[in-house]
Structures are given as structure tokens and as C-alpha cells.
Amino acid sequence: MVIYLVGDSELSKELYIKEYLKGKDVEYHKIFADDDGKIEELKNAGVSLGLFSSAKVYDLVDFDEWSKSEKNQFQSLDLSGSWVTVFVRTEKVGKEVTKIPGKVEVLTFEKPKEWEEDKWLSFVKEVANKIGIICDEEVAKTIFKFTGPNEYAILAELEKLQIYAGEHPAKQDVEQIVFKRTISKLDEFCFALSEQNYSIAKNTLSEICNDYEPIIISYTVSKHFIELFNVVVYAPKKREYKWPDVANLSKELGIPSPRVARFLGFAFKDSKYKPVNHVMIYSPKVLKNIIEYLYFVDRRVKLSDDIKILMGLFISKLESGDFAKIFEEQDKQEQVEN
Structure with missing residues (x-):
């Protein structure tokens, strides 16, 4: 199975894959554009599952950096086996994905526009929930005030809050910890x-x-x-x-x-x-x-x-x-x- 993760939110793609892997007994491999033998490895993975092998998950981290020839070779591979899942991180996909053998899914992960503050506040709360933090509207607003529309900065501050304030941070925690701790340490x-x-x-x-x-x-x-x-x-x-x-x-x-x-x-x-x-x-x-x-x-x-x-x-x-x-x-x- 091939799952295309489309859009400009790299953090959302990362968190989706982490959630997918949670609790699964699989071999997880990241593949980069400059890795040698990547096409052959994927081809072999799609052929069969050995008797004592685990199911495999491949993460094509920077598919947009692959050459046109490599992309064409990848799209001709049969990855329909139930034992293999391939995540393809990319900005966009074309009609060619419909020609890939087997089941293909396309999931979209877009960051809000810089001026869409309400959507960013929802984004802050969604990320908080995924890492185990209960984040109300007031807390989300205070975090966003310090980070602005920067998804990795938001994650960094939420993780810092989790360390110092636990799973239920208050507005006062954000003001004291995000501003003081983050600036003074990292x-x-x-x-x-x-x-x-x-x-x-x-x-x-x-x-x-x-x-x-x-x-x-x-x-x-x-x-x-x-x-x-x-x-x-x-x-x-x-x-x-x-x-x-x-x-x-x-x-x-x-x-x-x-x-x-x-x-x-x-x-x-x-x-x-x-x-x-x-x-x-x-x-x-x-x-x-x-x-x-x-x-x-x-x-x-x-x-x-x-x-x-x-x-x-x-x-x-x-x-x-x-x-x-x-x-x-x-x-x-x-x-x-x-």
C-alpha cells in the first residue's frame, strides 16, 4: 500500500506517521533521495514477506528531491502486498499516482495561512492533543503569541510546557515557561x-x-x-x-x-x-x-x-x-x- 502525504505541513506528516506506527510490530525505514539502491530495496519489499520477517513500513522523506526517472521507477513498483506500507512525503501529486499498482491513498496536511489565526489556534490544540497535553483556547492564544505561525516552534514550546507544567498547563505557565525558559536555555x-x-x-x-x-x-x-x-x-x-x-x-x-x-x-x-x-x-x-x-x-x-x-x-x-x-x-x- 502506498500513502501519499501531501501538503506543506511537515510536522503534521511526522506526527501522523508516529501515530500510525504506535503499537505496531513493524520494521520502520526512512529513505532519503540520495540513498543508493532505494528502488531495489522497495522492489524487494513488495515481492514477498519472509517466514520470520516483520511487516515493513517505508518513509520516503524527501520524495520531491528524487529524479524524474526514479519517480517513474517507483510508480511502476507493485507495493500492493499487505505486508508493506510506503509513506510518500511530497508537496503535491499528479494523475500519475492513479496508475500505481495496488491501493493508493492521498492524505493532505496543510498549514493554515499566516493570517488565519483561528486555524492556527486549532492547530496548536491539535498538536498539543497528539503529544498528550490538554490545551484550552487561552493557553493556545498565549503560545501562539510567542511562536507566531511556525509549526516546529509551536511543537518546541508545547514540549517544553509538558516538561515543566505537566499535561494541564495554564496561561501563567506559558508566560513564565515559554518566554523565560525557552529563551534562556535553548x-x-x-x-x-x-x-x-x-x-x-x-x-x-x-x-x-x-x-x-x-x-x-x-x-x-x-x-x-x-x-x-x-x-x-x-x-x-x-x-x-x-x-x-x-x-x-x-x-x-x-x-x-x-x-x-x-x-x-x-x-x-x-x-x-x-x-x-x-x-x-x-x-x-x-x-x-x-x-x-x-x-x-x-x-x-x-x-x-x-x-x-x-x-x-x-x-x-x-x-x-x-x-x-x-x-x-x-x-x-x-x-x-x-
Whole structure:
């Protein structure tokens, strides 16, 4: 059986698959676009079930990245056996899915539009329910006030609430925990990384890994460096920035002004951190190398690798200057080719 998970809500697809797998005695395999032998593996899975084998579930995580040839080969496979289920995550499907042998289902998972606040509040409550939290309208509104229309941020805050406030969080819990705890812990870890305070990052790594789901850690660290990349690309290079610089860049990039301020090394009067001007430290090419590595980390996390080991290696690479060295090697290679 092939089940197409269509739409732009990656979180909803992830939660649907988790719910589907719950309580089932199956072998679960994630398949990525750059995996070798994926067509052959799926073909063999559809042929028969061995005497001592479990039913198999395959998750084609990034089907949109497959080549046209690979997609055509996949769609010609017979996956109608009751022992195999294949989830296909994709933005959209065409008429060609009707030609696939066997039973095919198409399920749609769409995020609300950014301006559809009522639908986002329903989304917050649905996600809360799926992870075991009872979330009323007031709590949902307060969470959404802090996260905005960002599905993974919503999940991160709900999981943080679950840890500190249990299954029945109140509005006061959101105001105290989501704002204070989230900003002071995971965000501080991210800034320790980008501000090159590696001893702080190492000392807080275990706590971060205990308090947050691995996918939330990899997502938040990636998002942090992507935002930094945008700041470095668009900010005029200066040794010192004034508040109008911060406000204008925040508006242009859609990044909260406190985060832009910290990236630019602008300190408020009551700031507890030593200002570090990231623009003077990082180049776009070095940040690109960092972000590419974080994509690798994210993939390994989704394959259930240990997030503490992955983040520890990432810190070591940052500390040793590996990402700048990669940039230098790329430059040398370009010079040789030219």
C-alpha cells in the first residue's frame, strides 16, 4: 500500500506517521533521495514477506528531491502486498499516482495561512492533543503569541510546557515557561555556539539534550544559523550598530529585534550577555558550510543517531575552525580549476 502525504505541513506528516506506527510490530525505514539502491530495496519489499520477517513500513522523506526517472521507477513498483506500507512525503501529486499498482491513498496536511489565526489556534490544540497535553483556547492564544505561525516552534514550546507544567498547563505557565525558559536555555545554547563561547556550550549540552527532543535541538540550532546567515548577508558591515540599524533589519528580515540586536552586538541596558558582533566574525561562505553540516545533523537525528554526540562533534568543528578550512579548500580548488 502506498500513502501519499501531501501538503506543506511537515510536522503534521511526522506526527501522523508516529501515530500510525504506535503499537505496531513493524520494521520502520526512512529513505532519503540520495540513498543508493532505494528502488531495489522497495522492489524487494513488495515481492514477498519472509517466514520470520516483520511487516515493513517505508518513509520516503524527501520524495520531491528524487529524479524524474526514479519517480517513474517507483510508480511502476507493485507495493500492493499487505505486508508493506510506503509513506510518500511530497508537496503535491499528479494523475500519475492513479496508475500505481495496488491501493493508493492521498492524505493532505496543510498549514493554515499566516493570517488565519483561528486555524492556527486549532492547530496548536491539535498538536498539543497528539503529544498528550490538554490545551484550552487561552493557553493556545498565549503560545501562539510567542511562536507566531511556525509549526516546529509551536511543537518546541508545547514540549517544553509538558516538561515543566505537566499535561494541564495554564496561561501563567506559558508566560513564565515559554518566554523565560525557552529563551534562556535553548536560545542561550545557540548563542553560545555562534558567539564562540564553546566552554558554555559544552557545559550546557547535557542539560539541553535531557530537556529537549533531538529534532527540536537540531531544528533550533539550524534555524539560528540560517537567521545569522541572513543577518550577515543583509546587514551593512560595521564595527558598531545603533538601534535604527537593528529595527530596520528586524523589519526587513522578519527576525525578532532582540535576536537581531544580539547578532549585531547591540546590547540593551539590562543585557546579561557580553555583546558579540557576529557580522565581524562570520562570512556568508563559512555560514553556508555550517548550515550544510547542520542539514547532515538533522538527517542523522531523523535516523535516530545520538543528538549529544552529533552536537558534540559540531561544537568541536566550530572550535577547531573546520568550517573556515572547508572554505579555504574550496577557494584553492576554484583557483586550480580557473
